[in-house]
Amino acid sequence: ETVENFWKNGILDPDSNVQFGEGGAGTFSDGKLNTLVKDTFGRGKEVLSRFVEAGAPSEILYQQKPHLGTDQLVGIVQFMRHQIEEMGGEFRFRSTVTDLMIRDRKLNAVIVNAKEEIPAEICILAPGHSARDTFAMLEKHNINMEPKSFAVGVRVEHPQTMINQDLYGEPENDRLGASSYKVTHTLENGRGVYSFCMCPGGYVVNASSEEGMLAVNGMSYQARDSHNANSAIIVTVNPSDFPEEGVLGGIALQRKLERAAWEAGKGKIPVQLFKDYCTHQKSTRLGDVIPCIKGAYTLTDVRSIFPKEIGDSIEAGIHAFGKKLSGFDRPDALLEGVESRTSSPVRIVREPKKLTSNIEGIYPCGEGAGYAGGITSAAMDGIKVAEAVASVYALPVNKM
Incomplete structure (x- = not known):
């Protein structure tokens, strides 16, 4: 709602x-x-x-x-x-772990919403990749973390019929449904550019979570029946791109890009035709591709959001993909930004076997902790961590 x-x-x-x-x-x-x-x-x-x-x-x-x-x-x-x-579990909506009580390098309690203290020997810490306040709190407690590579870029929209034609040889196929693609390319500058989270028959959505900043994502309904295909076209960034910012440097880069996106669209999703992106001109009118977007959008200059190397890399990547999928670099393809939440920019370091952090009782888990990259891999990591926790409480086996 x-x-x-x-x-x-x-x-x-x-x-x-x-x-x-x-x-x-x-x-x-x-x-x-x-x-x-x-x-x-x-x-x-x-x-x-x-x-x-x-x-x-x-x-x-x-x-x-x-x-x-x-x-x-x-x-x-x-x-x-x-x-x-x-089974006895309890959910706390609108609740944030704002602090930890740690004694002798062991977890003692978690503080919720800065007022409620919950005694705890074990905390499975699965914060998601956008829990920036949590990462800052963990850094304050000297919990081992390290910056990691991630990727940033734009959402690109094409007619779904064009993608179907490229991959099926026909604009519609009732049996196969909306077609999907995955494209990758290594640029001359050494960076990787690739498609991510491709949404056949989908929508680009405003996925912002902080005031004055704007991020986009893609989604589809089960029927995948919108008239556009969209995917993220993203460029790899690594800790060497933000060396002065420390362990949370990736978050600082994300926020910088998201502020620029918010300003470019005055709070609305910024949209630019690819031909205008290539000539560094603000878009003023749409071509044949009509946006499928959840949230307000405006035509503007998306390229202005990015540092030169990232902006140039996106352009070069889309031209390269146009040689693999006919029309991918069509002049009226729509670019929308900024796609900045592709994966966690931080890894919470954990011991390989016990799966605990440097604080006993804290188990980093899932995508935000840096150990997964999607729904299924995050769930698999959750099972792995649950097994590690269960082993701590397992009854000893009586040997004959």
């Missing part, structure tokens, strides 16, 4: 938005459930089985690229919450 209100009226709730709320950013996505993580221990199969148990269609168990639309994920995540509550 607060997300729909933000998209409609532009009123941001910093505690309830595309990044923060039930299910987090994964709820507002294309719900891709495939992962490149090797499933040696069957955790991936367990994740998919749990989704089916919660109401997902059973075909996700055998599809090569299973996905769940945002419209399905909302109900599935709610069902999972009810399952946990029935």
Whole structure:
């Protein structure tokens, strides 16, 4: 409800938005459930089985690229919450762990909303990749963290019929549905540029979570039936790009780009035609590609958001992809920014076997902690950490 209100009226709730709320950013996505993580221990199969148990269609168990639309994920995540509550779990909405009580390098308690102290020997710390206040709090407690590479860029929109024609040889195919693509290229400057989180028949959404800053993401409904395909076209950045900022330098870079995006669009999603992006000119009118966007948008100069090397890399990458997919670099393709929340810019260091941080009892977990890159891999890491915690409390085995 607060997300729909933000998209409609532009009123941001910093505690309830595309990044923060039930299910987090994964709820507002294309719900891709495939992962490149090797499933040696069957955790991936367990994740998919749990989704089916919660109401997902059973075909996700055998599809090569299973996905769940945002419209399905909302109900599935709610069902999972009810399952946990029935087993004795408790959910605290609009609650933030604002501090930790640590004694002798051991966790003693967590402080919620700066007033409630909850005694705790163990805290599974799975904050998500946009929990910037949490990362700052952890740094204050000297919890080991390190900056990591991530990627930034734009969302690009093309007609879905064009992508279908490129990949199927026909603009529509009822059996195959909306087609998807994945493209990568290594630039002459040594940076990688690639597509990410491709949303067939999807929407670009305003995914902002802080006042005065703007970030975009992509999502699809289960039917994947909008008239556009969109994906992030992103460029790798690494700690050498923000050496003076310390362990939280990646967050500083994200915020800098998001402020520039907010200013470029005066709070609305900035949109630019690719031909104008290439000539460094503000767009003033659309071509044949009409935006599929959740939230207000405005035609402006998207390229002005980026430092020169990143801006140039995006242009070079799109031209390279035009040689692989006909029309990808068409003049009226739409670029929208800024895509800055691709993955966590920080890794919370954990011991390889025990999976604890340098503070006993704290278990970094999932995408925000730097150990996953999507819905399924984050869930698999959650199972892995749960197994590590369970082993601490396992009863000793009586040997004969």
